[in-house]
Amino acid sequence: MHQPLSLFQLLDLRSFSNLWFWIVLAVTWSMASHWVLGVPYDMVLRARRMGGKAQQDLEEITRINVDRRLYIADRAGPWLVAALFFILSTCVFMGFWYDNEFSQAIFLLFTPLSLVWWLSMASARRIAAGEGQGDALHRRLYVHRFTTQVIGLAAIFVTALWGMYQNLRLAIFHH
Secondary structure: OOOOOOHHHHHOOOHHHOHHHHHHHHHHHHHHHHEEOOEEHHHHHHHHHHOHHHHHHHHHHHHHHHHHHHHHHHHHHHHHHHHHHHHHHHHHHHHHHOOOHHHHHHHHHHHHHHHHHHHHHHHHHHHHOOOOOHHHHHHHHHHHHHHHHHHHHHHHHHHHHHHHHHHHHHHHHOO
8 A cells, every 4th residue: 555755755855866956056046146136137237238227227226235235234244144154054063974965955055155145245345335336336246246156156066066976875885
């Protein structure tokens, strides 16, 4: 007789052999490189190409997002950094000391994203300090996006290598 799947069988916490983890990884980095400081990158391209109202819209939405990020960082920044370090430290300990694959996956996903968060704060401060208009804004958003894409590419590469290693290790030693 056929047993119904339990929740743990359905969710399968062995992340590196789970298609859902790889989909989440790809979508996360796609979104991170498309939404530059909360601004969709197609707005940057349109503003550069068309100018006028598109440029005004870009400058306004960028100003709103930069002000929002800086407000949150100034109010809760130390607490957010402490929470991030606690979570990442826990993931390192659980993932690599106790060989918990889900914790390894969370660490490999959120560590490079924390670098992007730091980059976002640096870019937001530069924009607030005077790079919030015209070509200076286009350049800052382009550099931010390009750096995010490089970090994402490196993160996907390292995660793929680690995931292949984990899958091969499990296949060789458990059969």
